Amino acid sequence: MGKPKMVLDQTYEDIPGTWIFDAQRARLGYHLNEFLYSLMKSSNRKEFLADERAYLMKFKMTEEQREAVLKRDWNRLLELGGVSYALAKLAFTDGKSYQWMASRMTGMTEQAYVDMMLKGGRSPDGWRSKSERRGKR
Amino acid sequence: MARIVAGVGTSHTPAIGAAVDNGKAGQPYWLPLFEGYEPAKRWIAETKPDVAIVVYNDHVNAFDFKIVPTFALGCADEFPIADEGWGPRPVPVVKGYPELAAHLVQSLVLDEFDMTIVNEMQVDHGLTVPLTLLFGTPQAWPCRVIPLAVNVVQYPAPTGRRCYRLGQAIRKAVEGWDEDLKVVIFGTGGMSHQIQGPRAGLTNPAFDKTFLDGLSQDPQRLVRIPPIEYLREAGAEAIELVMWLIMRGALGEKVEEVYRFYHIPASSTAVGHIILECR
Incomplete structure (x- = not known):
């Protein structure tokens, strides 16, 4: 696999307790975020809650990502390419607030x-x- | 001639919208914040803008990651309110100004800002919360709105300098529109905040104060702030503040600060607000 020839500044990786949603992480998280995006529709929210695993199998996510969704492992989801605004849709689907999700991350x-x-x-x-x-x- | 007469900087924290929508604005947690916006409401009622250009970011509502435009200008005649996961906010539909938006796009692209043209778009809290803060809860929004959505979700956001220059090009484009219009430009998001990971809840009032001072006195200092400094000093989501620099760039050199307000907290954010009139 290739690597960038020019070294991009990634000093943000040195910030503790933070996963900056950069282009590589966005690439890893694409299908995870598409799943989360689907939760904008109330019919999808219902279908997901009725059988979470079956719903997750409809998306080309990794098994690790599916497991992290099922466990609501928020920091792991950030690490695996989930973006906080999309993750919030999972929290809302559970009837929780953004503040609640942020507190779980801490x-x-x-x-x-x-x-x-x-x-x-x-x-x-x-x-x-x-x-x-x-x-x- | 159309004129940009003033700029408004304000946070767009979704919990602020939820507090209004759920009748909680009078509760002790929220009251100091809403009281802080009362002078702004009076100011905008007196200013009576015909058009508001609202610089904001979409939060994975209008745009998923199929397409990630850095600068997207809303050219539709209206913008429905997005269902972000708990039902759409009960606020009026946002009416656009497609003729002026089309003019802006044409002028901006020729000025080397390659705007993405958006003819259908739902708008989320990033745009509607600033409208609620300034206009309250009317039956219909009192002015037309041109949304300018900036990618600040996937790193890197456009640099502060690029944003400032885009603002300058917007000023020129607006002045090239032959209609007697008062335009106010909103820069939204921020201020210091982080809403992800174990570092969530970070705020930095000193950084925010320096930023507000710079907007009114020395914006050239602000355009040199590198992205890492926003992330490290003011939180991962504080990078939204580059959108305030689009607003500042659109005001011309001389401004007068007519109002400022700062408050912690609204949910996980430090809330900042400034009004700058063109002089």
Whole structure:
């Protein structure tokens, strides 16, 4: 498999706790995101909830992606090329909010997450780079 | 001659729309935010724009990933409200201005901005929440709207400099339209926020303040901010702020800041708002 001859700046890979949805990740996630996009239709939402695996088999996703959907493993879905706005449609299908999904990604309870936001949110200090993150732990 | 008279920068957090739609705007969590937009509502009621050009991003609603346009101009006569997964927002359909939009496309492409022409498009919270914040809950939106959707979802978004220059070309295109029209341009999204991964919930008020100051005093400093700085300092989704630079570029050199508001939180975001009048 080929590689870019010119090295593209990917310093964003050094941001901890973050999966930047770049062109390569978008490529890996294409069919996963198409599945998520299909959940914009209420008839599709019903069909998915009635038999999740059968519905997922209609899309050319990887088995890893299907498993992550079934487990609602949100961070794994980001890693496998899901984009947060599309993942939100899965959360909405479950009757949950975006805020709830974000709290699951952080490993916090929704209330703890809301409390953090009410106190002004998460400071970037300690979260700018993976090395800075290691120093904070 | 048509004229761009002012620019509006504002966040477009979906939870703000949901709060209005579900009657929660008066609750303690939301009240400070909506109070902060009251002066903006009065300002726009007095300004009475004929047309709003709304720079926003689609959130995998009008566009999935079959086609990812960097700059897409809405040329339809109307834009239905998208069902983003919980039913469409109960807001009026958005009326376009296809004649002016067609003129803009033609002028912009000749100015070397290769716009994607969109003749059918649903609009999502990115466009409708700013309308709600400024116009409230009318039976029909009080002006025509030309949507300009920018890709900020798949990295890389267009650079700040490119966005600023597009704004300059929009100003020129609007001034080339022979009709007495008042145009306001909206730059939406941001401010600091991250809504994905273990780092979700990140905000950076110092970054946001510097950005708001730069809009009114020194936009050339802002156009030099590299993408990584938005991502690292202000959160993965703060890259949306490049859309504010399209708005700023469209205002000409001299502006006067007539209003500013800043608030944390709305769901996972820091909410920022600025009104700049052309001088």
